[in-house]
Amino acid sequence: MAEKPDSVPAGPESPKVLNAGLAANDPKTSKACAMCNEPSTQRCKQCQSTRYCSTQCQKDDWPLHKLLCKSFENFRDTRPSTHHKRAIYFPETGDQPVFAWIYVEENGGDIYALVFGEGVSETPRNIAMDRMNFNCVLNRRLEKIIELKTFRDNMTRGKNQSLLKVNKELSESRRGPILAVGLEYSCNYSAVDLDPMDLRHIVDNLRVIYDRGKRLDQEGARSSIDGVPGVRINCMGDVFLSGAQYEAINIPASQRNTMSQYPTPICQHIGLPLVIHTIPPTLAWRGRHISPTGIPQRTDTNRLAKILVHSAAPLAGSVAVFRKDGRALLPGHLRALVDYSFATFDVRDVIGKDIFSIASKKTFLIYFEKWRAEELGGTRGDLVSPYDV
Ligand SMILES: [Zn+2]
Numbered sequence: 395m396a397e398k399p400d401s402v403p404a405g406p407e408s409p410k411v412l413n414a415g416l417a418a419n420d421p422k423t424s425k426a427c428a429m430c431n432e433p434s435t436q437r438c439k440q441c442q443s444t445r446y447c448s449t450q451c452q453k454d455d456w457p458l459h460k461l462l463c464k465s466f467e468n469f470r471d472t473r474p475s476t477h478h479k480r481a482i483y484f485p486e487t488g489d490q491p492v493f494a495w496i497y498v499e500e501n502g503g504d505i506y507a508l509v510f511g512e513g514v515s516e517t518p519r520n521i522a523m524d525r526m527n528f529n530c531v532l533n534r535r536l537e538k539i540i541e542l543k544t545f546r547d548n549m550t551r552g553k554n555q556s557l558l559k560v561n562k563e564l565s566e567s568r569r570g571p572i573l574a575v576g577l578e579y580s581c582n583y584s585a586v587d588l589d590p591m592d593l594r595h596i597v598d599n600l601r602v603i604y605d606r607g608k609r610l611d612q613e614g615a616r617s618s619i620d621g622v623p624g625v626r627i628n629c630m631g632d633v634f635l636s637g638a639q640y641e642a643i644n645i646p647a648s649q650r651n652t653m654s655q656y657p658t659p660i661c662q663h664i665g666l667p668l669v670i671h672t673i674p675p676t677l678a679w680r681g682r683h684i685s686p687t688g689i690p691q692r693t694d695t696n697r698l699a700k701i702l703v704h705s706a707a708p709l710a711g712s713v714a715v716f717r718k719d720g721r722a723l724l725p726g727h728l729r730a731l732v733d734y735s736f737a738t739f740d741v742r743d744v745i746g747k748d749i750f751s752i753a754s755k756k757t758f759l760i761y762f763e764k765w766r767a768e769e770l771g772g773t774r775g776d777l778v779s780p781y782d783v
């Protein structure tokens with residue numbers, strides 16, 4: 395199910411599309427869209443810089459893109475000197491990211507003196523550098539390296555207010571100013587200008603870092619006594635970000651009650667009732683739509699969760715699964731239950747019987763023994779039957 399887009403303001407602030415000027419054989423059209431991996435066919439009319447495959451992708455990008463779009467014209471032809479490069483600056487106290495000219499003095503490599511915006515001059519040794527050359531949300535290499543410079547003493551600085559217009563969560567998780575500088579792919583990493591489209595890559599990257607940090611927090615809370623161990627089934631998008639289909643989680647009981655719930659008929663029938671809760675999209679996937687290119691999207695149906703729920707309705711996004719009886723649900727148990735559910739439906743399709751006359755505690759236990767030997771091999775002794783937890 396497509397997620398609701400962020401609102402696109404009407405009137406003079408709305409994005410305008412320029413279709414003319416980019417013929418199908420123009421090499422520029424083969425460059426990918428800012429929001430997905432489709433080739434771009436149009437550019438934002440106002441900045442004439444950011445590329446899109448469709449009006450939909452342009453609309454999705456607009457809440458972020460509008461922060462830099464209009465000011466770009468003031469940063470096109472006003473370069474103070476050839477030593478200056480166009481950077482994107484996230485001031486600590488400003489109300490949004492801005493373009494900034496930074497003075498770059500290259501010195502036989504990647505060390506340069508720079509002016510850190512707002513008249514603050516910092517020497518490189520006070521600055522931590524984070525290089526990105528890949529957009530994990532799009533699964534695509536960037537056209538240039540983007541280096542994020544933050545102060546090493548950032549924990550003593552205030553929250554980054556300029557990220558408030560991007561995401562409240564990002565603003566609260568980042569302290570001190572951030573300067574983004576472009577570098578070319580070459581042995582001496584010469585500085586290059588950043589463009590409005592680079593804001594999308596920077597923010598995608600900051601969101602992924604935030605989401606991964608949240609995940610680690612949850613891992614840390616797993617041993618907490620408030621709550622029961624459960625399992626998260628990741629949607630395609632989150633599998634891509636975390637690398638795992640099933641993850642052990644522990645969400646406090648108070649939070650679980652606020653989530654929408656789905657019953658699990660087969661599991662209920664075999665005496666292992668589960669409850670499935672949908673999880674709100676992680677930051678990286680918010681405000682994006684299903685794309686025909688097949689980039690991993692959170693909005694795709696979570697087919698593993700859907701087989702447990704046994705419903706025709708689409709079930710999108712990652713889900714949290716717990717046992718109704720309050721006992722621990724282990725990732726191995728859930729994997730076995732999902733595989734057993736698929737097998738039960740396969741048998742139903744062959745013999746045409748009702749799934750509830752095929753599924754039983756007895757058939758599950760037989761299946762589980764075989765599954766454990768096949769899937770876990772020599773370590774199978776470590777996973778007890780879910781009836782014995
Ligand atoms: Zn697109």
Ligand SMILES: [Zn+2]
Nearest residue numbers: 438440441463
């Ligand atoms: Zn624009």
